[in-house]
Amino acid sequence: MDAVRVALLREVLAGTEWPAATRRFAGALRGSVVSYGGGLLLVGTAEYEPWHLAAHLVDEAAWSGTPELAPTLVRHGARDSDPAHLAVGLGRIEAARRGETLLVVAPAAPGAALLERVHDARRAGATVLALDSGDRELGAMAHEALTVPTGTDLDLDTVQHLVSAGAGENSVPEGRGRRRFRDRMSRLADRLTGPPPARW
Numbered sequence: 001m002d003a004v005r006v007a008l009l010r011e012v013l014a015g016t017e018w019p020a021a022t023r024r025f026a027g028a029l030r031g032s033v034v035s036y037g038g039g040l041l042l043v044g045t046a047e048y049e050p051w052h053l054a055a056h057l058v059d060e061a062a063w064s065g066t067p068e069l070a071p072t073l074v075r076h077g078a079r080d081s082d083p084a085h086l087a088v089g090l091g092r093i094e095a096a097r098r099g100e101t102l103l104v105v106a107p108a109a110p111g112a113a114l115l116e117r118v119h120d121a122r123r124a125g126a127t128v129l130a131l132d133s134g135d136r137e138l139g140a141m142a143h144e145a146l147t148v149p150t151g152t153d154l155d156l157d158t159v160q161h162l163v164s165a166g167a168g169e170n171s172v173p174e175g176r177g178r179r180r181f182r183d184r185m186s187r188l189a190d191r192l193t194g195p196p197p198a199r200w
Helices: 002-013 018-036 051-064 112-123 136-141 156-169 177-193
Strands: 040-043 071-074 101-106 127-132 144-147
Touching: 018 101, 018 127, 018 144, 018 156, 040 051, 051 071, 051 156, 101 112, 112 127, 112 136, 127 136, 127 156, 136 144
Parallel strands: 040 071, 040 101, 101 127, 127 144
Antiparallel strands: none
């Protein structure tokens, strides 16, 4: 069954730019958090919170032995009464500094308030990465961006799966890569063909 899932995933991705593009972006993500070790902040828009990406990055952090990949989910509607890992509000972006990485996931325009905070974080020295649908202002602020225009062969949710898997895959120790890559592809196929994970 694993071989069938891997074959299905390869068929979907064959002949597209997505494997190389997501691997490059994932490498930038992993390189940023590992090089600086200052933490990964993950934020979406007011209308879209990247719960699934947060959960998958936590899994990849544990699976690959790269704890720096586990993000802090920054939420627009965070409340003090929320559990601690869900109560981090936008003020955390304002406090971002050199050595920290801010990953912005924006399937639509991020909005002026978020863009202003992202701009301030970049000016303070944070590394800014963007996974979005092509917003010019966000793209101009990002050190590295991966654009997923609407109407492409893969949607933003699927690309997030590829990015999280690629970030973990880049840390596979030498000599164990072949088997672990196959395992990773199988797990990724499970994610893409199975039900979404429970809310993080």
